[in-house]
Amino acid sequence: MTPRRIETLYRICWTVALLLLAVPFVFPFLWMISGGFKSTTEIFGAPTLIPRVWRFENFAEVFAYQPFARQYFNSLYIAATVTVLTLFIASLAGYALARIRFAGAGLLMLFLVMALMVPEEVTIIPNFFLIRAMGLIDTHWPLILLPVFGPQGVVATFLMRQFFLALPRELEEAGKMDGLSRFGVWRKIALPMARPALAAVAIITFLHSWNLFLEPLIFLSSLDKFTLPLALSNFNDSYGLPLWNLQLAATSLAVVPILIIYLIAQRQIIESFALSGVKG
Amino acid sequence: MAGTASRDNAARQPGAPWLTLKTREMLEAWLFVSPTFIGFLIFFLGPLVAIFYYSMTEWNLLSQQATFVGLRNFENALLENPDFWHVVRNSVIFALGLVPLNIALALSLALALSRPFFGVVFFRTVFFAPVVTSAIAWAIVWKFMLQGEGGAVNQMLAWIGIDGPNWLREPNWAMAAVIVTRVIKMVGLNMILYIAALQSIPRDYEEAATLEGASRWQVFRMITWPLLAPTTLVIMVLTTIGSFKVFDHIYQMTGGGPENGTLVLAFYIYQQGFKFFNVGYAAALALIMFAIVMALTLVQVMLRRRDME
Amino acid sequence: MTKVLLKDIRKRFGTVEVIRGVDLEIEDGEFVVFVGPSGCGKSTLLRLISGLEHISEGELSIGGRIVNEVPAAKRGVAMVFQSYALYPHLTVRDNMGFGLKVRKVPAGERARRVSEAASTLKLEPLLDRFPRQLSGGQRQRVAIGRAIVGNPDVFLFDEPLSNLDAELRVHMRSEIAALHQRLSTTMIYVTHDQIEAMTLADKIVVLREGKIEQVGTPRVLYKSPGTIFVAQFIGSPKMNILPLADGQPISHGASVPATAVSVGIRPEHLSLVQPSAETLRGKVRLAEYTGAVTLIHVELDGGQTCLVIHNQGTMPEISAEVGLKAAPEHLHFFDKEGCAV
Incomplete structure (x- = not known):
């Protein structure tokens, strides 16, 4: 065989191996959607990928079982709020840490690194009592405040700082000479140029909030305040056993839109994670 | 030169400015970081100090009265409560299973997918998709697929003549299932970190080595792998810490069961603190977890540093 | 009147003093060039004048007003940066008008001043482009235009030509000289290139390790350098410095000061002759032919x-x-401290 043909064979083997390996990554999504259309009897019968009977009523029942639309909205607006707040606060702090020499900057950086190292499980107990003392149990406040000021916010700050460090200093100095205040330089020069970094921060922050589970579990008790992950884990019958078809239908409703966005913007999304991972 | 901006201002002589430019700049900087800083004090530093206090008290569930008990909670965990060591054992098994599997798979995928070829974007997209999916959703689907009877996994195994176990009902199988499904969920993240690192290695090295007659494996062993060392360290630290923090996945898939077979530290803390309201004990556990995570990080960093010298 | 006056200016970064007491008087309308090797503090000194760096000690006045604590934008200075520092997200027009907008100059007035500057610099066809669509020379011109638009009392240039290729550099040099003639505004210009300094300056300030080594017109610096450092820095190729003993034969006929320990002769003032007792003697090692002249080692x-x-x-x-x-x-004679005698 010529080296060229060996190379081709090699390629084919790799591709087949990768395709096999891809099964456990893709199949769950297909199975989830298919399960969402099945009847209870079919769920427990011999499994098939294509439902024998398409039961669309599952989706209506999802909304009857819990205030699912409301829960969906909760997740959306909380994630949006967290994202906007994080962008604002992290880009301010990231800018100062990258660009201004000030007393205490080193110490602050050290603290922030520490905040990254400490697992959320460590601070969640005191934070629970703090939130309770503030009278914010069973509200959405902790789901907004804790991520914004927690490790996720720190990651965002570091990402922004990293970006601003690479920004040419002379541009800002030109802005200063043109009469901009510090805030003006941040607002008119640094931010418009930081769009790629802001997009990355927005993506990872939004997804983090969207998928958050421990905090909603601890702080929320009313059904109409639930966020999606909490609502999903709540499709159980009176014995605590899962109502599979409803749960899978609801999960599909929660996951598929994100997947579609992911497929459209996969490059940007993957890059954002790569960026934040390299930072951590 | 009429109407220059500078001359307009020339009249305003700052005879004795109450703030020098330098001080002003510092105040501005603190203004910029103040939201972060204040939030940090309230939601991180405060709680971090408080947890030390909590860990030395016993809380009464009804009156919320705290009694100081010194190191009693730590004694309880480390010396008396058999659950604790069981939980630590589970966490260690979980980490020992997850970290090597995750890294090996991530690196293999990255090596396969770091060069452009037909379908590379498709594969990257596929392997990364679970990362953006909620852990709860992922666990729900896998729990569904891993049912003993009528589960999709066992059905597939039956096709090739294997009689699959009732995965989530037997402690050892449950642990294995939780580890593997978690790896599938998260491996995409490490994969892209490795891909980024691989793509930043100049091709020259590899080409030079190939010209000198090195095989693919030799190139990997002698060039690529050493150059990846910093990335591997970061990935190892992050993945290990992540494995100790895993909570939602286990909450949804096994609830710590069966027979506490998948009861890991993060879940145990949640149980003690928020279900049984043993706040003091849970606080002590949280500190122990913190210590473990710190120690593991330090050990890995030190090992790697020694390696590089 | 925009005299710039520096009185014992010092700048410390941490414990390192990079500007170590500079006194300087810059007349209205003068073109002053700061020159020196890298690390001599010339850029820092310019940034202290601009207000981008804070002065640690000393007094700086511009147009009779002490400006130590006046923010950069209110000092009446404009700066042309080495990297041009054009805002990448704004068009040329908006780049030039940005400072006026920040200072709340009305739109009509703004447009008028921008087009005025654009016509001076022949930038009209480029006004709606973005910086990334411009060549290096065009960017340079926009950067200058941005400075002109603000109608400053003092222009500051921070190595503005160092990112251009050789041919363009010569061209822009003459444009800057022409600009100075037209505006006759005070200009302060930093460069490490002594030819730029010689061709542009009314007055050259040679800096060395954070201190002024010598101030003077290009002619004075060339003809009577105050120190060996200046003697070797100004002029190209640099001046030959020989120990007095070795230089003895050539000093024949000159009055050698008593304290002199070394003698300096510029390469262009030496000529090749038959070796004799009244000449320096040596062997030709290398001849670099450049066309007009040959440089002989x-x-x-x-x-x-x-x-x-x-x-x-x-x-x-x-x-x-x-x-x-x-x-x-x-012949130039220097004592053992390296000062001219």
Whole structure:
């Protein structure tokens, strides 16, 4: 065989191996959607990928079982709020840490690194009592405040700082000479140029909030305040056993839109994670 | 030169400015970081100090009265409560299973997918998709697929003549299932970190080595792998810490069961603190977890540093 | 009147003092060039004047007003940066008008001033482009335009030509000179290139390790450098410095000061002659032909290498024995501190 043909064979083997390996990554999504259309009897019968009977009523029942639309909205607006707040606060702090020499900057950086190292499980107990003392149990406040000021916010700050460090200093100095205040330089020069970094921060922050589970579990008790992950884990019958078809239908409703966005913007999304991972 | 901006201002002589430019700049900087800083004090530093206090008290569930008990909670965990060591054992098994599997798979995928070829974007997209999916959703689907009877996994195994176990009902199988499904969920993240690192290695090295007659494996062993060392360290630290923090996945898939077979530290803390309201004990556990995570990080960093010298 | 006055200016970064007491007077309308090797503090000094860096000690006044604590934008200065620092997200027009907008100059007035500056610099066809669509020379011009638009009392240039290729650099140099003639505004210009300094400056300030080494017109610096450092920094190729003993033969006929320990002769003032007792003697080691002149490296009997600019038709052969001589008025004598005597 010529080296060229060996190379081709090699390629084919790799591709087949990768395709096999891809099964456990893709199949769950297909199975989830298919399960969402099945009847209870079919769920427990011999499994098939294509439902024998398409039961669309599952989706209506999802909304009857819990205030699912409301829960969906909760997740959306909380994630949006967290994202906007994080962008604002992290880009301010990231800018100062990258660009201004000030007393205490080193110490602050050290603290922030520490905040990254400490697992959320460590601070969640005191934070629970703090939130309770503030009278914010069973509200959405902790789901907004804790991520914004927690490790996720720190990651965002570091990402922004990293970006601003690479920004040419002379541009800002030109802005200063043109009469901009510090805030003006941040607002008119640094931010418009930081769009790629802001997009990355927005993506990872939004997804983090969207998928958050421990905090909603601890702080929320009313059904109409639930966020999606909490609502999903709540499709159980009176014995605590899962109502599979409803749960899978609801999960599909929660996951598929994100997947579609992911497929459209996969490059940007993957890059954002790569960026934040390299930072951590 | 009429109407220059500078001359307009020339009249305003700052005879004795109450703030020098330098001080002003510092105040501005603190203004910029103040939201972060204040939030940090309230939601991180405060709680971090408080947890030390909590860990030395016993809380009464009804009156919320705290009694100081010194190191009693730590004694309880480390010396008396058999659950604790069981939980630590589970966490260690979980980490020992997850970290090597995750890294090996991530690196293999990255090596396969770091060069452009037909379908590379498709594969990257596929392997990364679970990362953006909620852990709860992922666990729900896998729990569904891993049912003993009528589960999709066992059905597939039956096709090739294997009689699959009732995965989530037997402690050892449950642990294995939780580890593997978690790896599938998260491996995409490490994969892209490795891909980024691989793509930043100049091709020259590899080409030079190939010209000198090195095989693919030799190139990997002698060039690529050493150059990846910093990335591997970061990935190892992050993945290990992540494995100790895993909570939602286990909450949804096994609830710590069966027979506490998948009861890991993060879940145990949640149980003690928020279900049984043993706040003091849970606080002590949280500190122990913190210590473990710190120690593991330090050990890995030190090992790697020694390696590089 | 926009005199710029520096009184014992000092700048420390941490414990390192990078500007170590600079006194300088810059007249209204003067073109002053700060020159020196890298790390001499010339850029820092410019940034202290601009207000981008904070002055640690001393007093800076611009147009009779002490500006130590006046923010950069209110000092009446404009700066042209080495990297041009054009805002990438704004068009040329918006780049030039940005400062006026920030200062709340009305739109009509703004447009008028931008188009005025654009026509001065022949930038009209480029006004709606973005910086990334411009060539290096065009960007440079926009950067200058942005400075002009603000109608400043003092222009500051921070190595503005160092990112351009050689040909463009010569061209822009002449444009800047023309600009100064037209505006006759005070200009302060930083460069490490002594030819730029010589061609542009009314007054050159040579800096060395955070201090002024010498101030003077280009002619003065060339003809009577105050120190060996200045003597070697100004002029190209640099001045040959020989120990007085080795330079003895050539000093014949000149009055040698008693404290002199070394003698300096510029390569262009040396000529190749037959070796004799009244010439320096050496062997030709290398001849670099550049067209107009040839640069000859002569290794003297004492071991030093002496550069000679040779523009005669006859070319000495490599390792030929030659003699060097110079007119007495072209000799510079320095004492043991390196100061001219």
